Amino acid sequence: MANNDEHTPLLQSGDTEHGSLLSNNTLTNHGSSLANVDHDSTQLNTGQILMGRNFDRSPSVEKVHQIALSWKDINVSVRVPSKRKWCRSNDSVEPTKQVLKDISGIVHPGSLLAIMGASGAGKSTLLNVLTHRNTKSYVFSGDIRLNGWNVGDGIKNVSAYVQQDDLFIDTLTVREQLQFRALLRMDRRLDKSARLARVEEVIIELGLTNCADTRIGTPGGGKKGISGGERKRLSFASEALTNPPIFFCDEPTSGLDTFMAQNLVHTLQEMAEKGRTILCTIHQPSSDLFALFNKILLLSEGRTVFLGSPDGAIEFFERHNYPCPKNYNPADHFIFTLAVIPGQEEECRRKTQVLCDKFATGTDANSIAWETENLIKTACDNKNDPLLDEVVTGESRYKASWLTQYRYLFWRSWISVYRDVVLFRIRIMQAFVLGVVLGLVYLQLTVDQKGVMNINGAIFLLITNTSFSNMFGVVNSFPHELAIFLREYGTGLYRADVYYFTKSIAELPVFCAITILYTTVTYWMMGLYASWDAFLIATGVLLLTANVAVSLGYLLATLCASVTVALAIAPPILIPFMLFGGLFVNNGNIPVYFIWLQALSWFRYANEVLMVNQWQNVHNITCHLQESNATNENIRKECMYTTGDDVLEYTSFSKDNVVLDIGLMVALIVGFRAFSLLFLIVRARRSKE
Numbered sequence: 001m002a003n004n005d006e007h008t009p010l011l012q013s014g015d016t017e018h019g020s021l022l023s024n025n026t027l028t029n030h031g032s033s034l035a036n037v038d039h040d041s042t043q044l045n046t047g048q049i050l051m052g053r054n055f056d057r058s059p060s061v062e063k064v065h066q067i068a069l070s071w072k073d074i075n076v077s078v079r080v081p082s083k084r085k086w087c088r089s090n091d092s093v094e095p096t097k098q099v100l101k102d103i104s105g106i107v108h109p110g111s112l113l114a115i116m117g118a119s120g121a122g123k124s125t126l127l128n129v130l131t132h133r134n135t136k137s138y139v140f141s142g143d144i145r146l147n148g149w150n151v152g153d154g155i156k157n158v159s160a161y162v163q164q165d166d167l168f169i170d171t172l173t174v175r176e177q178l179q180f181r182a183l184l185r186m187d188r189r190l191d192k193s194a195r196l197a198r199v200e201e202v203i204i205e206l207g208l209t210n211c212a213d214t215r216i217g218t219p220g221g222g223k224k225g226i227s228g229g230e231r232k233r234l235s236f237a238s239e240a241l242t243n244p245p246i247f248f249c250d251e252p253t254s255g256l257d258t259f260m261a262q263n264l265v266h267t268l269q270e271m272a273e274k275g276r277t278i279l280c281t282i283h284q285p286s287s288d289l290f291a292l293f294n295k296i297l298l299l300s301e302g303r304t305v306f307l308g309s310p311d312g313a314i315e316f317f318e319r320h321n322y323p324c325p326k327n328y329n330p331a332d333h334f335i336f337t338l339a340v341i342p343g344q345e346e347e348c349r350r351k352t353q354v355l356c357d358k359f360a361t362g363t364d365a366n367s368i369a370w371e372t373e374n375l376i377k378t379a380c381d382n383k384n385d386p387l388l389d390e391v392v393t394g395e396s397r398y399k400a401s402w403l404t405q406y407r408y409l410f411w412r413s414w415i416s417v418y419r420d421v422v423l424f425r426i427r428i429m430q431a432f433v434l435g436v437v438l439g440l441v442y443l444q445l446t447v448d449q450k451g452v453m454n455i456n457g458a459i460f461l462l463i464t465n466t467s468f469s470n471m472f473g474v475v476n477s478f479p480h481e482l483a484i485f486l487r488e489y490g491t492g493l494y495r496a497d498v499y500y501f502t503k504s505i506a507e508l509p510v511f512c513a514i515t516i517l518y519t520t521v522t523y524w525m526m527g528l529y530a531s532w533d534a535f536l537i538a539t540g541v542l543l544l545t546a547n548v549a550v551s552l553g554y555l556l557a558t559l560c561a562s563v564t565v566a567l568a569i570a571p572p573i574l575i576p577f578m579l580f581g582g583l584f585v586n587n588g589n590i591p592v593y594f595i596w597l598q599a600l601s602w603f604r605y606a607n608e609v610l611m612v613n614q615w616q617n618v619h620n621i622t623c624h625l626q627e628s629n630a631t632n633e634n635i636r637k638e639c640m641y642t643t644g645d646d647v648l649e650y651t652s653f654s655k656d657n658v659v660l661d662i663g664l665m666v667a668l669i670v671g672f673r674a675f676s677l678l679f680l681i682v683r684a685r686r687s688k689e
């Protein structure tokens with residue numbers, strides 16, 4: 001595993017540094033860290049935190065605000081796409097499939113609930129409905145309550161949803177990932193030292209101490225990093241920072257070996273013992289794993305088969321003629337009993353329906369209904385429940401201000417750029433080698449009649465290569481991070497525009513460094529116009545070119561659903577722009593219906609400026625015609641260009657357009673980026689629905 005002891009200056013420059021935090025016994029003596037909190041009017045003081053009013057703001061309080069979650073008569077249907085849509089009458093009802101049927105239940109604080117059932121039983125649907133996430137395609141009815149209160153969407157403010165796939169920036173260390181989230185996610189009235197103290201606390205609580213300074217890496221050997229189990233723990237830790245009382249976890253043990261899975265569920269058990277309410281969907285746990293849950297919910301074809309203790313489930317199945325064999329894993333027994341066996345579907349369904357009916361009419365279901373009613377009654381008498389303020393009134397969707405988001409997002413983007421040393425080295429090497437190869441092909445071009453074509457070709461090649469390499473660089477890498485952005489945006493961690501700005505600013509030095517290196521090598525090897533002014537102008541123009549290409553790359557990456565699609569549409573988009581760049585078709589001969597394409601072609605703008613830069617000060621272009629052959633006809637043929645102005649005139653480029661060209665390239669950068677930001681925002685909002 002790659003160890004990394006680097007502490008970034010940004011985090012060290014704050015009020016607290018890890019070393020001093022630990023040495024000051026902050027972890028064991030929370031009072032001392034809280035005493036450091038600046039007690040101005042905008043910050044919470046220790047007293048407020050300990051009162052528990054702001055349960056998610058407490059940096060070091062183990063006390064969890066206890067919440068019971070209940071749901072009653074939940075029905076969910078999904079629309080089924082019909083193959084015969086075209087022959088349906090306009091007023092006919094779209095076919096639907098019922099996924100959950102009259103589901104009711106209750107989970108108390110301190111519970112670690114396993115939601116089990118065969119594939120397609122409705123586990124994920126129930127989790128989605130309870131968390132108010134991914135419900136766009138559902139037709140849903142039912143009543144979901146927290147401590148007896150119907151809080152609607154407010155459940156998101158007091159719960160954490162740990163999804164099946166863990167998405168992290170691989171170059172960060174475990175501690176940095178948590179710090180990043182703490183600084184953006186925790187209440188803005190808590191000062192930095194208190195948040196960092198909470199990070200250290202969560203690291204200990206989730207058993208991440210040994211890998212705290214290890215880079216996260218990518219699973220499957222891409223980049224060495226933490227283990228699968230540690231990744232899962234990190235997912236929990238990231239959510240646990242704000243100390244939410246309810247955790248929803250989708251398949252937390254998937255992809256883990258038995259030992260790691262048990263280790264993780266053991267940690268969840270400890271978290272539940274502190275008063276949290278934890279619900280996990282889980283596939284066929286081993287008997288040891290199963291024993292760690294104190295509540296189970298069995299689903300079959302969208303109905304509740306059982307909700308209660310594991311022992312209660314064994315007893316329920318036994319009572320209804322499905323006793324669990326001795327020394328047999330009860331979880332396996334339940335799943336096999338509820339399985340719909342191919343060829344015996346009807347019989348299996350009848351069997352499970354009987355069990356569902358027995359549960360619905362039995363004492364367990366009655367006591368669930370009674371407890372739910374009781375909670376609602378108690379809620380009416382407890383209108384001062386501090387939880388309600390948090391849930392109902394809500395706060396700004398973003399806990400951190402625009403500037404704070406900017407600061408920490410920039411810090412993270414910068415880390416991921418400069419720590420990706422291997423990629424950076426590869427790109428630098430690529431630019432250097434390509435520059436040398438092109439430099440050798442066009443080595444020290446001569447300014448004569450034949451050399452004009454070579455020089456013009458070399459200039460265009462510089463523009464083409466700068467455009468392609470930069471655009472494909474973005475199209476290849478940006479979509480990979482998009483999934484992380486969408487998830488973090490969905491949880492209200494930061495705004496889309498802040499993410500976009502920081503990402504593009506952090507990446508800018510890399511694109512610039514590569515372009516400068518490439519230009520330096522090729523310009524002098526090719527022997528283009530030899531003056532420092534001309535070289536600096538050429539570098540500036542190619543930097544603008546790189547930025548237009550990068551901006552178009554962002555646009556394609558935010559527009560397309562995947563890298564594959566973006567890569568597929570990139571060449572057909574680039575080639576027309578290239579075609580109207582002034583090399584393949586003379587600028588004076590563009591068909592009128594393609595003028596708009598020419599207007600968007602930065603190839604043309606860059607080419608014009610570079611051509612003017614190259615030729616405007618050339619006052620003599622050698623012509624090697626022998627005197628004996630110098631007939632008028634031969635002079636016209638062989639000595640077309642006598643000065644650089646002739647070249648510009650022949651190619652229809654003009655010195656007068658240079659400022660306009662540069663302005664238009666800047667406009668293209670702004671335009672492409674504005675559209676890509678717009679697409680990013682639309683995409684982010686859609687993914688949240």
Ligand SMILES: Nc1ncnc2c1ncn2[C@@H]1O[C@H](COP(=O)(O)OP(=O)(O)OP(=O)(O)O)[C@@H](O)[C@H]1O
Nearest residue numbers: 078079099117118119120121122123124125126137
């Ligand atoms: N948006 C949807 N559109 C169409 N059908 C859906 C949709 N969501 C769920 N379903 C269907 O509802 C049923 C329950 O799906 P769900 O994902 O909740 O099952 P599950 O128990 O979580 O299964 P698994 O363990 O395989 O993930 C399945 O038959 C599924 O095909």
